[in-house]
Amino acid sequence: MPESPSFTESTQPPSSHASRAVTIVNEHGLHARPIMQLVDLSNRFQSRITVRKGEQIVDGKSPMEIMLLEAVRGTELVLIAEGPDASEAVNALAKLVASGFNEEGV
Amino acid sequence: MEISKGISVSPGIAIAEALVLDAEDYRIPTRYVPAEEVPHEIELLDRAISASLVELKEKRDRLAKNYGNDTAAIFDFHAGVLQDPKLKKDLEELLVEKLCSAAYAVSRTFLALQRRFNNMRDPVFAQRVRDIQDIEKRLLRHLLGEEREDLEHLTKSVILVAHDLPPSLCAGLDKTKVVGVATDVGGLTSHTAIVLRSLGIPAVIGLSDFTRNVSGGELVVVDGRRSLAIANPDLDSIRRYESEIQRLGVFTVELEELKSLPAETLDGQAIQLLGNIEFPHEAQGCLDQGAEGIGLFRTEYLFIGSPTPPDENEQYEAYKTAIKIMGDRTVTIRTMDLGADKYLKTSDWEPERNPFLGLRSIRYCLRNLDMFKVQLRAILRSSVHGNIRIMFPLIINLMELRQAKMALYDAMEDLEEMGVEFKRDIPVGIMVETPAAVILCKEFVREADFISIGTNDLIQYTLAVDRSNEKVAPLFTASHPAVIRLIKQVISTAAKADIDCGLCGEIAGEPLYTLLLLGLGLQQFSMPAVDIPEVKQIIRSTRMPHARKVAREALRFETDRQVHNYLRDETRKLLPPEAV
Incomplete structure (x- = not known):
């Protein structure tokens, strides 16, 4: 699992921090509706959530910033969470992305 | 003047x-404020955001009611942006550190955002700049209190x-x-x-x-x-x-009374007047105006109105809604006519040099078979609720028709395997909207159950005029002798083959062309619901021999001006002068 180099050293307990690489699979990429699904889900967690694309790192609770990532289908993103529910957050978010945001044509 | x-x-x-x-040009009265005004500006900004959110919620609900949740979801994103923590932080920084007024901060922030969208590589993402402008305008209106807006x-x-x-x-x-x-x-x-x-x-x-x-x-x-x-x-x-x-106004009242009367010439020739629709709920408007069926259901609007293409079920529901409204009247569903100027917002979309000559319509569908079959399955499933016909757009050769039919049979097989009910004997027809299709019409009528003339595209491809280009739009006219001769050819070919021939381009609903089309032998006119009464009025005030004479005369002219003036004069004799 490729991880952001800046986070590789801090995975020991008390684990307040998790990350996972995901690929955008839905046909239309990360556009308005999936973004809102992602942000709504992020907001359910206390952890600080960030999304990394290449060198760009943006707030996972900011729809505008995520839209600006221009994540078309096939884009690789890294989901990063820091906080008490970090691993739950990353799991849930990765699952949502992998499901193609429950869209047709995946 | x-x-x-x-x-x-x-x-x-x-x-x-x-x-x-x-x-985009909002005048912003004050750009900077004294430091002690900053808390006030922050409060103004917060209030503008809250007011915008309330407004968006109302809009969203109204749109959801009329067009479904998919279209309305666009406004969820607008609301999401207004509540965006990063945006809020950027704005407050400008207020607190640069002492910008709330309106100026909004304007600066959104201008920067617009630049970033304009620089995007993916055209579909870049188009979102319109949403950004929409959000900015809404905020500015609340901040500046532009009442006239x-x-x-x-x-x-x-x-x-x-x-x-x-x-x-x-x-x-x-x-x-x-x-x-x-x-x-x-x-x-x-x-x-x-x-x-x-x-x-x-x-x-x-x-x-x-x-x-x-x-x-x-x-x-x-x-x-x-x-x-x-x-x-x-x-x-x-x-x-x-x-x-x-x-x-008086004329409209008279037309109202026509709704329940048959579309029949004085000498008893019955004509079918059908409606064109884009959204399922419009079927009701067609019924209200006395339409005998739907001659054209433009399904692509289900696709382009929404940020994601509708799935099979959503499509099925849309078709079913229209079919149920129409009862046992025929509903002609045209498969999606995407491309050219109507794009799906997909990530693999690339701009084309000549989109109207490019990967559009049936070509797009045959290239994206999975998506096409989803639509065909949805249409087939809806067939059990009434009488439908399936129509393929922009067919230029027999191979396309055969391939499209093959996709339809595949979809039937899929449904059979799943044990889903559908009708088997659905008429399958094509749109005739290129000179190629007109010339090959004799071949097409052997393999199609019906045809429908799409004059908007037929005119464009015959005259090589893009009517959305205001520089050449005046050249776009159905009165061009070449166009009316092509239409004549199609109608008589279909008549000889004894298959249904309709016309669903704009001229079907233009009173100016009613006599001509009638005289050429057209028996199915499909048009926007609002146009039905007026066309019916003309049909009910003429006899077939007269209409045929008008068509013969019109075909003899050499220029579109002559044709147009002649048809105008003939139509005026039947309608009050202000109606033409």
Whole structure:
């Protein structure tokens, strides 16, 4: 699992921090509706959530910033969470992305 | 007095004071504020955001009711951006550190965002700049209190004059107050044009620089019958238009009474008048106007109105809704006519040099078979609810028709395997909308159960004129002798083969062409619901031998001007003069 180099050293307990690489699979990429699904889900967690694309790192609770990532289908993103529910957050978010945001044509 | 010629998207005439919407150009009175004003500016910003959110919620709910949740979801994103923590932080930084006024902070922040969207590589993402502008305008309106922009609480009738109208604005128009619309840009097939037409607001678009001729409060005429907009009309024109509106009102009342009468010539030739629809709920409007069926259900609007393509179930529900409204009347479902100027917002979309000659319509479907089959399955499933026909657009050769049919059989097999019910004997037809299809019509009628002439594309491809290009739009006319001869050829080929032949282009609903088409032997006219009564009026006031004579005469002319003038004169004899 490729991880952001800046986070590789801090995975020991008390684990307040998790990350996972995901690929955008839905046909239309990360556009308005999936973004809102992602942000709504992020907001359910206390952890600080960030999304990394290449060198760009943006707030996972900011729809505008995520839209600006221009994540078309096939884009690789890294989901990063820091906080008490970090691993739950990353799991849930990765699952949502992998499901193609429950869209047709995946 | 300034007269501008544009493209009429919705017929009718209106005179009223102009309400001019500035494009991006908001005047921001104060750019910087003294430090002690900062908390106040922050409060103003918060209030503007809350007010915008309330407004968006209302808009969303209204849109969801009319067009479904998918279209409405666009506004969820708008609301999401307004609550965006990063955006809020950026704005407050400008307020606190740079002592910007709230309005100036909004303007600066959004300008920077617009630049970033404009620099995007993916065209679909880049198009989101329109949403960004929409959000900015909403915020600025709340901050600056531009009352004249408050379209939802108008106290008197106005004509909306704008460079362009965003889709969100159009859906919320109050047609009792906004009596007409005139815009500088816009295409006939834009979502905006379609919404205006279904609202029945007289509208002329593509007027180039009309906004420059008009200031708010000045008198404006929108003449959807002649595709004109007039700024500051002189007294004479005002009188003429006022009496025309009055006479049209009387005429409209007479047309109302026609709704329940049959579309039949004086000598008893029955003609089928059908409706064209874009959204399922419009079927009701067709019934109300006396349509005997749907001759054209343009399904691509289910796709382009939404940020993601609808799945099989959503499509099935849409088709079912229209079919159920129509009862046992025929509903002709045209498979998606995407491409050219109607794009799906997919990530693999690439701009084409000549989109109208490019990967559009049936070509697009045959290239994206999975998506096509989803639609075909949805259509097939809906077939059990009534009488449908399936129509493939832009067919230029037999291979395409055979491949499309093959996809249909595949979809049937899929459903069979799943044990899902559908009708097997659905008529399958094609649109004839290129010179190639006209010339090969004899071959097509052997393999198609019916055909329908799409004159909008047929004219464009015959005359090589893009009518959304205002520089050549005047060349676009169905009166061109080449066009009417092609139409004649198709109608007689279909008659010889004894298959149904309809016409679902705009001229089906234009009274000017009714006699001609009737005389050429057309028996199915498919048009927007609003046009049905007027066409019926003409059919009911003529006899077939007369219509045939008009067609013969019209075919003898050498120029479109002659054809047009002749048809106008003949039609005027049947209708009150202001109707033509």
